[in-house]
Amino acid sequence: MLRISPELAAEGASRSPGLVERRLLHEEVVGRLRDMIVQGELAPESKLNERVLAERLGISRTPLREAIKYLASAGLVELAPNRGAKVAPLKPEKVKEIFVVLGALEALAGDLVCRNANDADIAEIRALHYEMLAHHARGDLAAYFRCNQRIHLKLVERAGNATLAQVYGSLNAYVLRARYIANLSRGRWDKAVKEHEEILDALVRRDGARLKLLLRDHLANKLVLVMEALGHAPESAPAQPAAG
Amino acid sequence: MLRISPELAAEGASRSPGLVERRLLHEEVVGRLRDMIVQGELAPESKLNERVLAERLGISRTPLREAIKYLASAGLVELAPNRGAKVAPLKPEKVKEIFVVLGALEALAGDLVCRNANDADIAEIRALHYEMLAHHARGDLAAYFRCNQRIHLKLVERAGNATLAQVYGSLNAYVLRARYIANLSRGRWDKAVKEHEEILDALVRRDGARLKLLLRDHLANKLVLVMEALGHAPESAPAQPAAG
DNA sequence: TTTTTGTATTATGAATGCAAAATCAGTGGA
DNA sequence: TCCACTGATTTTGCATTCATAATACAAAAA
Numbered sequence: 001m002l003r004i005s006p007e008l009a010a011e012g013a014s015r016s017p018g019l020v021e022r023r024l025l026h027e028e029v030v031g032r033l034r035d036m037i038v039q040g041e042l043a044p045e046s047k048l049n050e051r052v053l054a055e056r057l058g059i060s061r062t063p064l065r066e067a068i069k070y071l072a073s074a075g076l077v078e079l080a081p082n083r084g085a086k087v088a089p090l091k092p093e094k095v096k097e098i099f100v101v102l103g104a105l106e107a108l109a110g111d112l113v114c115r116n117a118n119d120a121d122i123a124e125i126r127a128l129h130y131e132m133l134a135h136h137a138r139g140d141l142a143a144y145f146r147c148n149q150r151i152h153l154k155l156v157e158r159a160g161n162a163t164l165a166q167v168y169g170s171l172n173a174y175v176l177r178a179r180y181i182a183n184l185s186r187g188r189w190d191k192a193v194k195e196h197e198e199i200l201d202a203l204v205r206r207d208g209a210r211l212k213l214l215l216r217d218h219l220a221n222k223l224v225l226v227m228e229a230l231g232h233a234p235e236s237a238p239a240q241p242a243a244g
Numbered sequence: 245m246l247r248i249s250p251e252l253a254a255e256g257a258s259r260s261p262g263l264v265e266r267r268l269l270h271e272e273v274v275g276r277l278r279d280m281i282v283q284g285e286l287a288p289e290s291k292l293n294e295r296v297l298a299e300r301l302g303i304s305r306t307p308l309r310e311a312i313k314y315l316a317s318a319g320l321v322e323l324a325p326n327r328g329a330k331v332a333p334l335k336p337e338k339v340k341e342i343f344v345v346l347g348a349l350e351a352l353a354g355d356l357v358c359r360n361a362n363d364a365d366i367a368e369i370r371a372l373h374y375e376m377l378a379h380h381a382r383g384d385l386a387a388y389f390r391c392n393q394r395i396h397l398k399l400v401e402r403a404g405n406a407t408l409a410q411v412y413g414s415l416n417a418y419v420l421r422a423r424y425i426a427n428l429s430r431g432r433w434d435k436a437v438k439e440h441e442e443i444l445d446a447l448v449r450r451d452g453a454r455l456k457l458l459l460r461d462h463l464a465n466k467l468v469l470v471m472e473a474l475g476h477a478p479e480s481a482p483a484q485p486a487a488g
Numbered sequence: 489t490t491t492t493t494g495t496a497t498t499a500t501g502a503a504t505g506c507a508a509a510a511t512c513a514g515t516g517g518a
Numbered sequence: 519t520c521c522a523c524t525g526a527t528t529t530t531g532c533a534t535t536c537a538t539a540a541t542a543c544a545a546a547a548a
Contacts, residue, residue: 024325025532026313050500060533062306065501069270069310073317075410081268082500082539097407104352108345163341166319167411269502294530304503309531326509326530 025059029067032057037076037087038173040180048077048085074170090177092232098171099223105156105168106215112159114208121158122203125151129200136193144189145179151196155203175226182229192221269303273311276301281320281331282417284424292321292329318414334421336476342415343467349400349412350459356403358452365402366447369395373444380437388433389423395440399447419470426473436465 036042048068054061068085071077078088113121128151135144156168184192195218202211280286298308312329315321322332357365376391400412428436439462446455 024323027323051498061500062532062534066310066313066531070313070317073314079268079271084500084540094407097405100356100405101349101352101408101411104348105345108348112344161341161344163338163415164345167345167415171407171411295528305530306502306504310501328510328530 024063026063026066026070029057029059029064030070033067033071034076034173037071038176040177042087044087044090044177046087048087050084075174088174090174090230092227092230095175095178095226095230096223098175099219099226102168102171102175103216103219105164105171106152106219107212109156109159109161109164109168110202110211110215111208112161112164113155113203114206114211116160117158117203121154125154125158125203126200128154129196132196133193136189141184141189148192148196149176149179178226178229182225184225188221188225192218195221268307270307270310270314273301273303273308274314277311277315278320278417281315282420284421286331288331288334288421290331292331294328319418332418334418334474336471336474339419339422339470339474340467342419343463343470346412346415346419347460347463349408349415350396350463351456353400353403353405353408353412354446354455354459355452356405356408357399357447358450358455360404361402361447365398369398369402369447370444372398373440376440377437380433385428385433392436392440393420393423422470422473426469428469432469436462439465 033042042048050061050064050068054064057064068077068079072079072085076088077085079085128147132144132147132151135141135147153165153169153172157165159165195214199211199214199218202214277286286292292312294305294308294312298305301308312321312323316323316329320332321329323329372391372395376388376395379385379388379391397409397413397416401409403409439458443455443458443462446458
């Protein structure tokens with residue numbers, strides 16, 4: 001049997017030039033599976049048939065199973081004893097929960113980024129912002145989404161707390177899957193862009209307190225969109241902490 | 245070879261009476277390893293020899309490896325390619341990071357618990373509080389620690405956001421290991437108890453805003469203790485968001 | 489027709505086998 | 519004495535194999 005599929009081998013190539021690339025097969029698979037799940041290639045609830053998946057990836061079941069356990073810990077996959085694994089369902093209730101936690105984390109990130117980020121960091125975010133505006137102007141929703149996501153991730157990353165970034169990323173992955181369902185109306189889209197203008201402004205002025213509030217509102221609006229996409233009108237506002 | 249060690253089999257017994265117990269071996273192992281790590285039986289940095297550990301647990305390497313991958317995702321274990329796994333080191337820098345995130349999460353929990361918890365929940369926490377006072381009065385530090393931990397976990401749990409509780413627990417596990425190093429002075433201990441009195445008071449009065457602040461301060465004090473235990477005087481205050 | 493039961497097939501869970509990499513012990517040389 | 523090298527041993531990573539549970543399906547009974 002083949003040792004590794006060409007695609008997998010190619011993926012992790014070219015990191016730091018002097019060092020030999022040295023990754024574990026199951027880590028490659030984790031990355032690959034995560035992408036497949038987040039991008040919807042593996043739909044929520046879909047069963048992960050070990051034999052089929054292993055064959056498709058050109059590996060044996062062992063590293064695949066290890067990767068599945070890893071993703072199960074991250075919450076992207078659910079395990080049923082003797083019944084295998086499936087992609088975690090996109091439960092509206094859980095989405096709400098995650099948004100509440102993400103709200104607290106983004107608020108924290110907003111606070112921290114205003115203190116810790118240097119001018120280059122902010123310039124980078126600003127550049128992404130304009131790139132995003134370009135996608136908006138062209139009406140390229142997919143590109144807009146990707147860019148938007150990069151901005152939020154960059155913001156959290158530049159808060160200077162790796163743990164925060166990691167937890168954020170992990171929770172975000174679960175929710176991100178809904179994005180490919182969502183379909184923004186023009187009005188909503190314009191509103192989101194306007195919010196981003198304000199976010200950038202607060203960031204540039206390093207107004208942490210304001211950035212915090214803006215990010216929270218932005219996230220709350222995003223939640224509404226996601227819930228609509230999932231076919232659940234948000235009956236009651238999610239339990240958000242008072243903006244104190 | 246034995247299928248399962250008696251100890252492991254006993255652990256998950258007695259759920260709902262009609263149903264047969266049905267757990268995965270690697271899940272048992274995850275629980276067991278996590279305990280061993282958190283309780284210091286497996287010290288930070290210590291190598292996880294697969295053959296030895298598997299023998300000790302009475303299982304083969306396969307489910308053990310799966311459990312290790314699971315814990316690696318949770319951050320309790322670190323993997324080095326071709327060099328196996330070791331218990332994640334207790335890095336002071338990372339401890340600080342985690343405390344910052346835990347601060348945001350506990351603040352959120354404090355807010356939520358004041359809205360969502362019912363009287364029974366609060367009565368339960370109050371009971372734990374008095375139990376803790378008893379341990380304090382007797383000078384039983386270990387029992388105090390355990391009870392203290394249960395209070396904080398219960399508080400987060402009763403916030404009514406399972407995702408929050410899960411993330412909190414996961415981050416907490418990393419930091420918890422330092423507890424068995426720490427050695428509280430009497431003065432510090434008394435102070436911590438006093439803080440808990442205030443926390444309970446705010447909870448009973450459902451004063452979310454105040455509870456939030458109390459929890460944050462309490463956590464900040466705890467961080468100081470932990471850092472001292474790790475031999476790192478906290479040079480500068482950790483980047484905490486403004487209490488606004 | 490519907491339900492149930494027995495059987496064949498398939499998938500999962502765990503153990504074992506095997507090759508490659510890392511570690512260690514010992515030797516030789518500077 | 520210290521270091522570099524070499525071969526043996528250990529350990530890891532992955533594949534394969536085996537046992538058991540789940541599923542599908544057909545035949546029999548209600």
